[in-house]
Amino acid sequence: MDLPYPGSEFRPRRPLPRPYALERPRRLDTxxxxxxxxxxxxxxxxxxxxxxxxxxxxxxxxxxxxxxxxxxxxxxxxxxxxxxxxxxxxxxxxxxxxxxxxxxxxxxxxxxxxxxxxxxxxxxxxxxxxxRQEEAVRREFIDDLLHGRSDLGLLAERAERFGLRLSHAHAVAVAQGATGYDEGDAVPRDVERALFTRFGDRSILVTTKDGRLVCIAPGDQEDVLTFFAKQAHAATDGGRVAVGRSQPGPGGVVHSYEEALNALGLADRLGFDAPVLYTADLLVYPVLTRDRQAMADLVANTLGPLRSARGGPEPLLDTLVAYFDSGCVAAEAARRLSLSVRALTYRLERIHKLTGSNPADPVHRYTLQTAVIGARLLDWPDKDL
Known part of the structure; x- marks a missing residue:
């Protein structure tokens, strides 16, 4: 079975519910x-x-x-x-x-x-x-909003000052670069300026959190987050962006934000090279890891025999990763590993002999592929299960 690995293109996703217009964040009235x-x-x-x-x-x-x-x-x-x-x-x-x-x-x-x-x-x-007082109030609000620490009713009242109506749905995109960013840095300012120049009065909130760029937008305006992803990817010199799903209600912002953070974590562990990740494409992974012990048992029982291979399990595990990532096309997998097709075929046969599962057999492929994903999520074999 081919699992839904995210594509590398910048693309809008399916329409999201309920359009609405909001006021811009209030500024000092001069x-x-x-x-x-x-x-x-x-x-x-x-x-x-x-x-x-x-x-x-x-x-x-x-x-x-x-x-x-x-x-x-x-x-x-x-x-x-x-x-x-x-x-x-x-x-x-x-x-x-x-x-x-x-x-x-x-x-x-x-x-x-x-x-x-x-x-x-x-x-x-x-x-x-x-x-400075306004910045402190804004920073406190953003911290409470993204951590969900404040009373939701009070948080909703405070949000209107910054142009957000938390009774509606919102989606959050998070961009992570090679370095961390603060709110006053040039990169966040440039991205925010580009967004407001393009979209004007659309209740967009651009900020930073833990060194990452964060964009909060109404849930029905996915074009805003798509544009943010392009701008942030370029401004952070090729950084990765994750886009959370639209979530309703006062807790929707923190829920979407956490989804985006989890997607960035998955990308690091699984080695995704896509510049933009949509959490709706990655829903299979939380399902696979919901029962961690069951996943650990699957990895140990399915891939554990690879430890007896000469040179350890890593070369054979990398072979399975490349084979599944290339759609089970031996020639493409061999190219990714800088091997000959004959050498790759030998490794697949070795895996079959050690584990009893044939990667080329559709019946065995699902179990092996799921176990490989679990190994990457659990950082096996570097960490004991």
Whole structure:
């Protein structure tokens, strides 16, 4: 029996249920501030500014530490209130023009420069703090979402902030490269940018977890995950991508995520070379390993006699792997092993003699092939069963 080994092509799978539209993850709201002008800025954010201009003009001094700290504090408050920096700078310039002291010179211009610089510093500090707090909230949400550790009701409420409605179905794709990635790295940013450029407002969440790239998308929009697989495979220099099945409900994301992780683990143990793995193609493997003891018994009873072969069981086990992976075509299996067809045939005969099962016999083939898969899953013969 030919088992469903995954293909190497990037291909969409069967349609998934229920289309729906979701909102994009919320960003820091700067739209209102961006529309404002200097005339819209309340006077409270210019408190003491005219007095500073008058004092510095009269004395020629620079701003004191307390004056600079007061400007920074006003900048922080303005940022927290949502005002745009351009409008705030415009308000300062307009106020300087309105309260320009008599006899003003270079010292007055220096005071304006110091004031605006300190105000902008406080503004940027508040913005940076807000971004870091937002990143921390996002990271905590993602960790809870992918580990299923939080109360599902609370998790669903938090998810809406990031554009996910967990009452609907979602699917998760996971990409693993040769190195690990953090959320602020260039590779995740490039992949996310490509996705949003292509699909726009589709409730896509791209993040990282344990050094891997993760994409969460509505379950009916498999074209998003297919495109993510292409972009991630290229961005990670040939990394492997696994796509979980669409799963419904608040626990669907973590279920699909775990499926994708398990598929990556299977690929490592079984030596798959496909760039993209679909867990729906790999459902036979969890079935085979559900009863581990039964599988261990099958491997020991079927393949155990290979231990008595000269050179150990590994060459003959590799022969069976190549033979089954090539569709039981001797010439192709010999090519993969860099053997002559005659040498391959000799090995198959040796396997038949030791195990009593003939790889070329359809009756015996299923048992041998299942045992070979079990040996690869259980890492036999390197590990004792």
């Amino acid at each position: 739209a209102r501030g961006a529309r404002m002008t200097g005339r819209d800025i309340p006077e409270e954010y210019l408190t003491g500014y005219a007095d500073i201009l008058a004092e510095t003009t009269a004395t020629g001094r620079r701003l004191t530490r307390d004056e600079l700290d007061s400007r920074r504090a006003l900048g922080e408050r303005a940022a927290e209130a949502g005002f745009g920096l351009r409008a705030l700078v415009g308000a300062h310039l307009a106020a300087a023009r309105a309260h320009w002291p008599a006899g003003a010179g270079d010292s007055t211009l220096a005071a304006v420069e110091q004031t605006v610089d300190a105000f902008a510093e406080g503004y940027e500090r508040a913005q940076l703090l807000a971004v």
